[in-house]
Amino acid sequence: MTEADFLARLRTLPLHPGAQGLTDDTAALAGLTITTDTLVEGIHFLSADPPQDVAWKLVATNLSDLAAKGAIVEGILLNYPLGDETWDAAFLDGLSEVLTELDCPLLGGDTVTLPANAPRILTVTAFGRDAPAPPRSGAKAGDALYVTGTIGDAGAGLAIARAGTGDPELLARYRRPVPRLADGRALAPRVNAMMDLSDGLLIDASRMAAASALAVTIDLAAVPLARGVSDPLAAATAGDDYELLFAAPADRALPVPATRVGTFTPGAGLTLTQDNRLIPLPASLGYQHGLR
Known part of the structure; x- marks a missing residue:
């Protein structure tokens, strides 16, 4: 199951x-x-x-x-x-x-x-x-999809932990994530939907879209990557980033730094693009318990 x-x-x-x-x-x-x-x-x-x-x-x-x-x-x-x-x-x-x-x-x-x-x-x-508590189901058609920080750091850090050598900053991102408490506090009253990234950008964005009864398109070229992380698709499916993923109108001023990585539209499902090209969905969008 x-x-x-x-x-x-x-x-x-x-x-x-x-x-x-x-x-x-x-x-x-x-x-x-x-x-x-x-x-x-x-x-x-x-x-x-x-x-x-x-x-x-x-x-x-x-x-x-x-x-x-x-x-x-x-x-x-x-x-x-x-x-x-x-x-x-x-x-x-x-x-x-x-x-x-x-x-x-x-x-x-x-x-x-x-x-x-x-x-x-x-x-x-x-x-x-005292939580403003925007639900993950609150995204609206036309909203932009944003993420704080960089993506794929923890996946790279896990590889470093297994290998026993590598960038200590990426290793720390895997072993010691820092929750975005101040950023979440600032964003919560101003966004329509928000959740943290635990299982991977693609799968968590899909969950937000499904909960909001919408489709979402993600531009892999826009995914923010840390130094030493080069593959946006691998980064977007790795998980363990614990950044904030949120939906807000594209013209709304944001109180914290964030990167726009996608858009919500009427419909259902996830679409990937890169440099204006459609990208096939990977076999796995991220981590799922019960699947091996």
Whole structure:
């Protein structure tokens, strides 16, 4: 069963109104914006990744969802599997660093013990408040599609982590993403739809278009790439960037730097162009759980 299939079944279950039909990355409850994410060893991080960096990434990926809603961070709950004492101590060092750096207090959580040699499974639930919360379903025909920062950095960083050598800045983009909290706060009241980039530019743009009942065209030539990243198609499908993807009228002044990469139009589906040429869609638009 794919992630999409599983979500479709979940949407047939009794849902709280705050779940918003399970069409977004966050829920809304009594003035709070709530999100939860899990990192699994061997899928979301490498066994060789430093525990301090795993702690950073675990918190940052959750706060990235809050950034996409323009929320002020309230705090997190942590579910943690105890195991190797040295690894656990280093994880706590990294957790202290990221919570301090991102001004995110710990509210509580749970600890468990996993069987020997089982992969680590780490979960954080994050809470935000005062969120203008533009939904991913709010794009309008004629809106431009924008992205903050550069794309493909984390994919290049993952390759560097596996190889053991390469640009430390790209490696940091994979291991220690920085959620765009201030940018999200500034953008949220001025855009029609917004989400963070976790699974890849192409697949996440397709999700925004589908949720908004629109088609989207992306110009690969416009995709902003970091130094050392040269293939826009590979960058647009790599995932783990944790930049902000948003829809807004093309003539609207933006409060933060961003790059226009596409346009929403009536219809459905994703179209790729480059230098005014149609580009065939790749076999995979990005990462999807349940597909190997």
